[in-house]
Amino acid sequence: MDKRIYLCLAHMSGKEQAFIQEAFDTNWVVPLGPNVNGFEEDLKQFVGQNKEVVALSSGTAAIHLALIACGVQAGDEVVCQSFTFCASANPVTYLGAVPVFVDSEPESWNMDPALLEQAILDRMARTGRTPKAIVVVALYGFPYRIEEIMEVANKYGIPVIEDAAEGLGSRWKGQVLGTFGAFGVLSFNGNKMITTSGGGALICPNAQAKQHIMWLATQAREAYPYYQHEAIGFNYRLSNICAGIGRGQMTILNEHIAHHKHIADMYREAFRQIKGITYHEAPSKAFDSNFWLSTILLDENLRVRGEKEAYAQAVQGAVGGAAGVVHGGGSIHTDCEPNPNVEAMRIQLDKAGIESRPLWKPMHTQPVFANCPAYINGVSEHLFRRGLCLPSGPMVSDEEVHYIISQIKNALL
Numbered sequence: 001m002d003k004r005i006y007l008c009l010a011h012m013s014g015k016e017q018a019f020i021q022e023a024f025d026t027n028w029v030v031p032l033g034p035n036v037n038g039f040e041e042d043l044k045q046f047v048g049q050n051k052e053v054v055a056l057s058s059g060t061a062a063i064h065l066a067l068i069a070c071g072v073q074a075g076d077e078v079v080c081q082s083f084t085f086c087a088s089a090n091p092v093t094y095l096g097a098v099p100v101f102v103d104s105e106p107e108s109w110n111m112d113p114a115l116l117e118q119a120i121l122d123r124m125a126r127t128g129r130t131p132k133a134i135v136v137v138a139l140y141g142f143p144y145r146i147e148e149i150m151e152v153a154n155k156y157g158i159p160v161i162e163d164a165a166e167g168l169g170s171r172w173k174g175q176v177l178g179t180f181g182a183f184g185v186l187s188f189n190g191n192k193m194i195t196t197s198g199g200g201a202l203i204c205p206n207a208q209a210k211q212h213i214m215w216l217a218t219q220a221r222e223a224y225p226y227y228q229h230e231a232i233g234f235n236y237r238l239s240n241i242c243a244g245i246g247r248g249q250m251t252i253l254n255e256h257i258a259h260h261k262h263i264a265d266m267y268r269e270a271f272r273q274i275k276g277i278t279y280h281e282a283p284s285k286a287f288d289s290n291f292w293l294s295t296i297l298l299d300e301n302l303r304v305r306g307e308k309e310a311y312a313q314a315v316q317g318a319v320g321g322a323a324g325v326v327h328g329g330g331s332i333h334t335d336c337e338p339n340p341n342v343e344a345m346r347i348q349l350d351k352a353g354i355e356s357r358p359l360w361k362p363m364h365t366q367p368v369f370a371n372c373p374a375y376i377n378g379v380s381e382h383l384f385r386r387g388l389c390l391p392s393g394p395m396v397s398d399e400e401v402h403y404i405i406s407q408i409k410n411a412l413l
Contacts, residue, residue, distance in 0.1 A: 016248030138167025
């Protein structure tokens with residue numbers, strides 16, 4: 001192979017340039033304008049359910065604003081899915097609130113509804129208050145058991161924020177994720193289903209909620225001829241340039257979803273033939289996943305080349321093509337890490353020019369959240385130790401999938 005195969009990089013359609021050029025031609029090079037309005041309207045039509053959409057600078061910003069809209073303040077508790085990326089929980093701490101982590105159920109890998117109710121009851125007994133919000137996540141694009149989660153949330157009067165950052169286009173029984181709870185979060189980061197290079201959106205229940213979110217996202221200004229502020233606001237709106245990219249991307253969103261599902265079908269069929277490797281499939285037709293990332297589990301007894309040396313030295317620098325800035329000089333081991341055969345497989349694929357990653361490390365195992373309450377059943381830790389994410393994006397060809405599968409086979413002993 002003469003190039004590296006990345007996990008998930010966005011594909012440009014060629015239509016983005018026209019929207020961007022229009023923004024320059026009309027001098028709308030600001031965080032508002034025709035592209036922002038058009039992008040929001042495109043998203044509104046896509047998600048349906050009479051929802052409104054606000055385009056923002058990131059999915060993290062969308063979670064932050066949703067929490068504020070749900071009334072979360074310092075000292076409150078917010079129930080969060082443990083098995084996720086840190087951006088799902090970090091905004092809780094921005095507000096001085098406390099994340100309460102809930103583990104996963106083994107089929108969708110998302111929040112366990114029964115454990116959620118146990119956590120709520122225990123927090124009420126301990127604190128005398130119900131949590132202020134629940135943040136559930138569409139992990140790797142897989143729908144959560146939203147009907148059961150909403151039943152629990154409604155029983156105790158707690159608003160649900162759907163973090164569908166990885167689940168754009170995923171559906172539960174035909175309905176788009178992000179449209180069931182009080183608010184829905186989308187992401188258009190460079191590795192998502194579509195991209196605006198960086199950006200996100202918040203799905204709102206109505207026009208009034210949208211207006212409030214837009215006000216917060218533009219520094220919360222009051223209606224005076226000068227700058228009057230009576231609440232803390234944020235600089236969270238999406239730029240008209242980035243929104244132009246998003247409008248072009250919306251024209252190929254369905255193509256991207258179809259391609260991800262096609263890649264998933266190829267992996268699924270291949271791994272049925274490989275003993276010791278399990279592909280993560282949808283539990284039923286109700287779970288209509290976009291398969292943002294295809295993931296596999298390696299049996300603990302599966303032998304992989306180089307696993308004895310898998311943790312021989314500490315990683316230096318960022319792993320993968322777009323991992324960002326990291327602290328160096330860390331220790332080789334942590335108290336919760338992938339099994340040696342999983343790390344050995346990652347290294348073997350990396351040598352073959354293939355980017356792969358372990359599954360998200362559960363938040364309740366992260367040192368930064370060590371003092372947060374957690375309700376654990378062992379599912380997410382078990383999955384994290386065994387799991388690996390494979391290239392799944394719109395830039396991954398059928399030929400490359402065959403190459404990836406062959407390299408996985410070659411790494412087995």
